[in-house]
Amino acid sequence: MSDPRRELRVALLGQGFMGKAHSNAFAQVSRFFDVPFRLRLSVLCGRDQQALERSAAAWGWEQTATDWRQVVERPDIDLIDIALPNHLHSEAAIAAARAGKIVLCEKPLANTVKEAKAMVEAARNVPTMVWFNYRRVPAIAYAKRLIDEGRVGQVFHYRGTYQQQWGTDTNRPLTWKMDPEQAGHGVVGDLLSHAVDLALYLNGAIEQVTALTRTFAPGRAVEDAVESLATFANGSIGTLEATRFGVGSRNGNSFEVQGAKGMLRFHLEDMNKLEFFDATDGAPLQGVRSLLVTDAQHPYGTNFWRPGHIIGYEHTFIAALADFLFSLSRDEQFHPNFEDGLRVQEVLDAVLQSAHSRRWEGIPT
């Protein structure tokens, strides 16, 4: 039977860890969501030809290519997805947008505010998305719903922390993530970007920050850790931190929001759970509830498995892509788009400036 949905021909630039996560999302999305497009996995682009052939076969890509500049110009491609090292994001995204493609880009959007602004400008007339996938963790989407419903009340404190421990391994082979030319920065672009995106999503605009960074590993050219204080437009204050020296944490992306009516707490290593404390309960019954966010009434609760059947990291990419495709079919703005990516970049820039100036730095409104 013929499929009446519009075909979207996809090219993915990048074959690393994120290339794998995105490939899986493109391959799986229509299995869990009734998406309004038929995705054709046309081209997988990378430099390691042998590994490329293996990945293309494993994930169902029709063709491979080694020159991304040629791929973005191809008339038989509708959507370009960028999972290249950070320093190539802006050049590739601008070229793809100028060629009229739909453009998806891994985080952080860019290495500098200047690059991010040029990307926003070039992509004004094309749909965009930044893969801040954690917004689509059901427990985090549910936290957002509870905050919007007023269940936390006026927020006093927001704490966002992203900890990994792999930076302590000084024998680890150097990758582009340790090279400032390619990665731009260390943990600030790689992990703090996620913490900042979630803070903006859950608690709104950040007004100013003060921060310090530290490189613990001798000779390493990018920062290993960052600690920062922030003030938010809603009157709350908070901390945002990220580290590759978070011994004991493999992928510890967490936050805590405390308000007049309650508290919410999340930790990615237990990602199906959300903790909620309802301060409006009578004192004898007050306590932290641990919610298993897999119910039909929870975000994405009917897309994956039955209640109680937990999901994982890959589902956050699948759900992000599904939401993007729904927005695309309705001609609506998707979030986070390139402008949202620029907002994150502005906060990261202020954090780095403050670490240098040792003063509070404001974020443009």
Ligand code: SOE
């Ligand atoms: C770093 O180790 C990393 O792979 C990030 O780059 C990803 O964005 C994060 O989701 C997992 O950790």
